[in-house]
Amino acid sequence: MAWVQWLSLIVNWGSEMKIVHLLNTALLALLSALVLNACAHDPKNPHAYLPDAQTEEALVYIEQCGGCHAVPHPQRLSAAAWKDLVVVMDKRREEREHEPLTEAQRKKLMSYLAEHAR
Ligand code: HEC
Numbered sequence: 001m002a003w004v005q006w007l008s009l010i011v012n013w014g015s016e017m018k019i020v021h022l023l024n025t026a027l028l029a030l031l032s033a034l035v036l037n038a039c040a041h042d043p044k045n046p047h048a049y050l051p052d053a054q055t056e057e058a059l060v061y062i063e064q065c066g067g068c069h070a071v072p073h074p075q076r077l078s079a080a081a082w083k084d085l086v087v088v089m090d091k092r093r094e095e096r097e098h099e100p101l102t103e104a105q106r107k108k109l110m111s112y113l114a115e116h117a118r
Contacts, residue, residue, distance in 0.1 A: 047071060057112035060105050068092065074116035082113040 047053045047062050050071065062071050077085060086106070093100060101109075 049073065051075075051116045052112075055112070057108045057115075060108040061112045064101060064105055064109055065089070067098065068096070074113050075118045077113075077117060079114040079117040082117055083110070086110065086113075 042048055045053070047058075047066075050058060050062070050073065052058050053062070061074075065071055074082070086109075090100065092098075
């Protein structure tokens with residue numbers, strides 16, 4: 001009977017659509033996982049891009065060198081260049097009436113920069 005064939009066609013079409021839907025959902029899940037992974041940025045740990053970001057030296061560096069701009073990656077400069085640049089930043093602190101670095105802070109952040117410089 002013709003209506004049975006029509007019925008089975010509709011039912012089969014329905015299950016094919018389910019498979020397509022399932023595949024689409026899986027593809028979407030895969031793509032969003034890839035995208036999320038590509039721009040992994042943990043809001044609880046915004047400085048994860050820095051090497052050894054959990055050490056005390058790193059924390060002082062982040063605290064003292066991230067107040068006016070993003071915390072620069074230590075590999076950006078050589079240890080010698082960091083020494084000069086931190087002197088320039090001392091001037092920027094002064095101009096903007098920021099507290100000067102204490103000797104202890106300077107020692108820690110310089111040792112962090114020297115250790116991870118390029
Ligand atoms: C009081 C604000 C302030 C603080 C604190 C500060 N900076 Fe800066 N920094 C600036 C300003 C303003 C500039 C851009 C103008 C310039 O180069 O002087 C800058 C620029 C830089 C640059 C880019 C220089 C270039 O030529 O590309 C680096 C790298 C940098 N700072 C590192 C540091 C480090 C390391 C510290 C911590 C010791 C630090 N900054 C702390 C204000 C600050």
